[in-house]
Amino acid sequence: MSASALSGLRVVDFSWSVAGPTITTLLAAAGAEVIRVEWPEHPDPMRAVMWAVDAPQTPDSACFFNYVNPGKKAFAVNARNPRGRALLESLISSADLVVESFSAGVMERWGLGYGRLRELREDIIYLSLSGFGHSGRYTTYDTWGPTAQAFNGITALSGIPGAPPAGWGFSYMDLSAGYMSTVALLAALHHRDETGEGQYVDVAQVETGLSMGGSSFLAASVAGPGTRPDGPPGNRATWPGSATSGRGETGAPYNLYPTRGGGRFDHCAITVLDDAQWRAFVHTLGDPDWARTRRFGTAAARVANQDELDRRVAEWTLPQDKYAVMERLQDAGVPAGALQSFSEILERDPQLDHRGVFATAEHPLLGERRWETFPALLSATPLRFHPTWPSLGKDSEHVLRDLLSLGPREIASLLDADVVRAPERPGPDDDAETASLEAAAPAAVAEVPS
Amino acid sequence: MTGALDGVTVLEIGDGAVEFTGKLLADLGATVIKLEPHGGARGRTVGPFLDGAGPDRSLWFWAYNANKRSAVLDPRVPEAADALVALARRADVVLDGLGPGTLESHGVTAERLRAANPRLIHTTVTPFGADGPWAGLQGSDLVHLALGGTAAMSGYDDLPGRDSVPSAPSGGQAAHMAGVKTAIGVLLALAARHRGQGGQRVDVAVHDAIATSNEWGVPFWTFQHKEVHRHTARHASSDPTTRRQMFRCRDGKYVVALTLYMNDSMRFGGLVDWMASLGLAADLDGPAYRDVEYRTERMDHVVEVIEHFCGELDSAEVFHGAQARRLPWAPVNDAWDLLSDPHLREDRQVFADLADEVTGATVTYAGAPYHLSATPWELRTRPPRLGEHTAEVLADAGLGPVHTAQLTAQYGRLG
Incomplete structure (x- = not known):
C-alpha cells in the first residue's frame, strides 16, 4: 500500500452542512485523521434531508450527508459543557488543523477562538469559513449556497439572454468555497512545513467566488457607460451583441442544440472554436450551400450572425441522437458533447468508468451505492475513498481511550454525565440500557415519493 | 510580505484550467513562469480588450495572469524543448495543459523530466485523460459543462414556450473547477x-472535475434512481418543485429569498411583522399562519405574498431587512453592483487595483479569496507582456548567453 500525502496529520473538524465538510473529506481522502465533532442535539442539517427510496430515514442514513462525509471519525461531545470543552481543548492540543464553518462568533463564544487555540498548540492552522467573513458590516449575515452565489455575482452568470437569470441548480458556492478553502489550508500547511509557523485563515464564502467570474471586474472597472450587460449571457461563448467572451473562448456555432427525443436531456453542445474546426464542421454536415455564404465566411461573421447559424445547426441536430451528434463531430475534430443526465454519467459514460471517478461501496444503512472520489490522481500518494461514514458518536470511545488516553472510569463518567455520547456502551453496569442510536432509529422503509 | 508558497517555482504551459491553477499558486507567493508559444497564449486573443485587440490588452488574460512571468518558449522547437527540461530541473511544479501526449511528442517525456528532477511534481491537465475511450476527444467550456452534468442541473422551468431550457453557467467554470x-x-x-516522498505525477481530467462538481446530481440517481428536474434559480431536484425563490424588486434587481426557514416560527413571525408594518402581509398575519403545518401546506401562497412584498421594495431594503431578521436572502448582483458594495470594497478590501504603465489605465481585479494571517494573498505585479521575461528566465535556468540569444532571436522577443 502506497503512502498518503497527509499521513500523520490530525484535523479537528467542527464544520457542517456542505462547504466545510467538502474540505475535510478531501483531507481524509489524502490520509489525514479527521475527527468530526458534533453534538446530536444540534446535528448537521444535512442529516435531515434527502432520503433513499429503499432505506430507513435516520440521521445516520441521510443520503447527501453520507455522500459528502466519508472517511471521517465521529466524536459526539457537547462543546457547551465545560467538561466537553476541556476534552476538545486536549484534542486540539494534539491536532495540526482545526476547521469550522459556523456563523461568525460561535467558536469565540465557546472560548475556542484562534487566540485560545494558539495557546493550546502554537503552530495550529485554524481555518474559519463563514458566509461574509469575520469582519465588516455584514459579519452577522448568513448565507446558504444560493444566497452566496446570488450575492457574489455567480447566479447572474447563468441564463438565457432576455430572460431573468436561471442561476444554478445546486449550491455551486458550497463546493467552490470548499475547494478554494482547501487551497488556502494546504498553502498554510506548506508554510508551516517550511517554517514551523501556523496561522489563522479567514475565508468568506461569498469572496471565494469573486475570482470565478472571468474578466467581469476588470471589464466593469474600465468600462464606459452603456457597456453593462443587460441580463444573462446565455450558452454561447460571447455576450449577446459583443465579442466579449464569457468563457475564455470565442467562436460560433457555440451552443446547446436540441436533439432527437425532445426530453429535458436531449441536447448536444457544439463549439466551433477556429476556422479548421469550422471547415470540419461544415464537411460533417455534408457541405450545405448555406454554410458557404459570406454570412458565415469568417469567425467574426459567424459570431455576428449566430442567431441564423444556430437555427441552421438545430435543424441538423434535431432528428439525431445526442450521442450520435457528439460522435460524428468529435470524429471530425470538432468539440461536441451530449448533455448527460446523471444516470448517463454513472452508467453510460465510458471515460468516467475507465478512470474510476465514482467508487462503489457498501454503506451499513444505505447499502451498495456509488460515491464521488476526488479527481486528482497522484501517482505516489493517491487519494483513497475510505468506505466508512461518521454515524453520530461512532468513534467517541476511540477518541477518549486512544487519542486522549482516558481510562474506563473517566470514559464511563463522561458518558453518564452526557458530556459525550457513543452509539453503544459496553460499560459494566448498563450496556443493555443504552440503545444504539442506529437501533433506535425508525426501521420503517421510507415511502417512495410520487 | 511573504507568501505561503514563497520559494515554490512553477512552470505553466497551456490555457484554461492550468492558467487558473497557476493563478491560485502565484497569488499565494509561488514564482509562476508562463511558457507561451510565439504568438502568445490563447487567452491573449480573448476579449474584452483594453483599447483595441492585442496580446498585451486582453482583460480576460489579465484576470488570470497577474503575478506571473512570461517567457516565449515553444516546445515545438527542439532547442526550446531542451530549455524547458533545463527549467524543470530547477522547478518544483510543471503544469502541463497542452493536451494528452503533446509535450511527449516534442521529446519532453515524463521519464526525461523525472530524470532531470526527481523532486518535480509533474502535473498534466487534459480534457478527458491520457487514455481510455474518450481520451482523444476535444473539450471546451460548454462541452464539459454538458457532458459533466452541470448543464443538466441548471436552467428554467418557467420560460413560456421553452420548457426546461438548460443553462450552462458562464464565467469559465470548467477551467475554475478543474483548476482549483x-x-x-x-x-x-x-x-x-x-x-518524505519524492516528486510524482498529478493527473487531472477536466471531465472528471466537472462530473464531481454537481452537489446533489449524482446522489439523486444513486440513492433515489431519479433524474433531476431543472428549476429557475433554485435547486434541481428529483421531483418538480413549485416553491420559487427569485423575485424582481422595485428597482429592477432580483433577490433570492430562500424559504427554507419558513418552518421556524421566530423567523416567520419576524418576516410577517415586517411585511405588516408596510401593509404588505396580506393574510399571513392572521392567527392561522402561526401554525407550522397550516402554513407549510400553503407555502405556494406564502411565496406569492413574498413575491409581491419584494416587488414593492428596493433590493437593498429586502437584503438588509431580511438579514436583520436572520433570513439568508441576498440580491442577485453583477460585477458593477459588487464593485460599489461597501462591505466588500471598504471593510473587507476584496478588490485590488493594478496600474498598467503602457495604457495608463488602473484596472480593478478580484482580490483576496481568503485571508491568511501570516502569509497574506497578494497581487504583486501586473500581468506580463508576451515574452517580457524570456531572457531572464533562461538566464536563471543557467542557460548560457549564446543559447539565450539564439532562442530569443528565433522564437522570443526581449522585454
Whole structure:
C-alpha cells in the first residue's frame, strides 16, 4: 500500500452542512485523521434531508450527508459543557488543523477562538469559513449556497439572454468555497512545513467566488457607460451583441442544440472554436450551400450572425441522437458533447468508468451505492475513498481511550454525565440500557415519493 | 510580505484550467513562469480588450495572469524543448495543459523530466485523460459543462414556450473547477514531498472535475434512481418543485429569498411583522399562519405574498431587512453592483487595483479569496507582456548567453 500525502496529520473538524465538510473529506481522502465533532442535539442539517427510496430515514442514513462525509471519525461531545470543552481543548492540543464553518462568533463564544487555540498548540492552522467573513458590516449575515452565489455575482452568470437569470441548480458556492478553502489550508500547511509557523485563515464564502467570474471586474472597472450587460449571457461563448467572451473562448456555432427525443436531456453542445474546426464542421454536415455564404465566411461573421447559424445547426441536430451528434463531430475534430443526465454519467459514460471517478461501496444503512472520489490522481500518494461514514458518536470511545488516553472510569463518567455520547456502551453496569442510536432509529422503509 | 508558497517555482504551459491553477499558486507567493508559444497564449486573443485587440490588452488574460512571468518558449522547437527540461530541473511544479501526449511528442517525456528532477511534481491537465475511450476527444467550456452534468442541473422551468431550457453557467467554470482541483492535487504532492516522498505525477481530467462538481446530481440517481428536474434559480431536484425563490424588486434587481426557514416560527413571525408594518402581509398575519403545518401546506401562497412584498421594495431594503431578521436572502448582483458594495470594497478590501504603465489605465481585479494571517494573498505585479521575461528566465535556468540569444532571436522577443 502506497503512502498518503497527509499521513500523520490530525484535523479537528467542527464544520457542517456542505462547504466545510467538502474540505475535510478531501483531507481524509489524502490520509489525514479527521475527527468530526458534533453534538446530536444540534446535528448537521444535512442529516435531515434527502432520503433513499429503499432505506430507513435516520440521521445516520441521510443520503447527501453520507455522500459528502466519508472517511471521517465521529466524536459526539457537547462543546457547551465545560467538561466537553476541556476534552476538545486536549484534542486540539494534539491536532495540526482545526476547521469550522459556523456563523461568525460561535467558536469565540465557546472560548475556542484562534487566540485560545494558539495557546493550546502554537503552530495550529485554524481555518474559519463563514458566509461574509469575520469582519465588516455584514459579519452577522448568513448565507446558504444560493444566497452566496446570488450575492457574489455567480447566479447572474447563468441564463438565457432576455430572460431573468436561471442561476444554478445546486449550491455551486458550497463546493467552490470548499475547494478554494482547501487551497488556502494546504498553502498554510506548506508554510508551516517550511517554517514551523501556523496561522489563522479567514475565508468568506461569498469572496471565494469573486475570482470565478472571468474578466467581469476588470471589464466593469474600465468600462464606459452603456457597456453593462443587460441580463444573462446565455450558452454561447460571447455576450449577446459583443465579442466579449464569457468563457475564455470565442467562436460560433457555440451552443446547446436540441436533439432527437425532445426530453429535458436531449441536447448536444457544439463549439466551433477556429476556422479548421469550422471547415470540419461544415464537411460533417455534408457541405450545405448555406454554410458557404459570406454570412458565415469568417469567425467574426459567424459570431455576428449566430442567431441564423444556430437555427441552421438545430435543424441538423434535431432528428439525431445526442450521442450520435457528439460522435460524428468529435470524429471530425470538432468539440461536441451530449448533455448527460446523471444516470448517463454513472452508467453510460465510458471515460468516467475507465478512470474510476465514482467508487462503489457498501454503506451499513444505505447499502451498495456509488460515491464521488476526488479527481486528482497522484501517482505516489493517491487519494483513497475510505468506505466508512461518521454515524453520530461512532468513534467517541476511540477518541477518549486512544487519542486522549482516558481510562474506563473517566470514559464511563463522561458518558453518564452526557458530556459525550457513543452509539453503544459496553460499560459494566448498563450496556443493555443504552440503545444504539442506529437501533433506535425508525426501521420503517421510507415511502417512495410520487 | 511573504507568501505561503514563497520559494515554490512553477512552470505553466497551456490555457484554461492550468492558467487558473497557476493563478491560485502565484497569488499565494509561488514564482509562476508562463511558457507561451510565439504568438502568445490563447487567452491573449480573448476579449474584452483594453483599447483595441492585442496580446498585451486582453482583460480576460489579465484576470488570470497577474503575478506571473512570461517567457516565449515553444516546445515545438527542439532547442526550446531542451530549455524547458533545463527549467524543470530547477522547478518544483510543471503544469502541463497542452493536451494528452503533446509535450511527449516534442521529446519532453515524463521519464526525461523525472530524470532531470526527481523532486518535480509533474502535473498534466487534459480534457478527458491520457487514455481510455474518450481520451482523444476535444473539450471546451460548454462541452464539459454538458457532458459533466452541470448543464443538466441548471436552467428554467418557467420560460413560456421553452420548457426546461438548460443553462450552462458562464464565467469559465470548467477551467475554475478543474483548476482549483488541480491546485489541490499540486499542494497535496508538495505536502507529500515534505513528508518524505519524492516528486510524482498529478493527473487531472477536466471531465472528471466537472462530473464531481454537481452537489446533489449524482446522489439523486444513486440513492433515489431519479433524474433531476431543472428549476429557475433554485435547486434541481428529483421531483418538480413549485416553491420559487427569485423575485424582481422595485428597482429592477432580483433577490433570492430562500424559504427554507419558513418552518421556524421566530423567523416567520419576524418576516410577517415586517411585511405588516408596510401593509404588505396580506393574510399571513392572521392567527392561522402561526401554525407550522397550516402554513407549510400553503407555502405556494406564502411565496406569492413574498413575491409581491419584494416587488414593492428596493433590493437593498429586502437584503438588509431580511438579514436583520436572520433570513439568508441576498440580491442577485453583477460585477458593477459588487464593485460599489461597501462591505466588500471598504471593510473587507476584496478588490485590488493594478496600474498598467503602457495604457495608463488602473484596472480593478478580484482580490483576496481568503485571508491568511501570516502569509497574506497578494497581487504583486501586473500581468506580463508576451515574452517580457524570456531572457531572464533562461538566464536563471543557467542557460548560457549564446543559447539565450539564439532562442530569443528565433522564437522570443526581449522585454
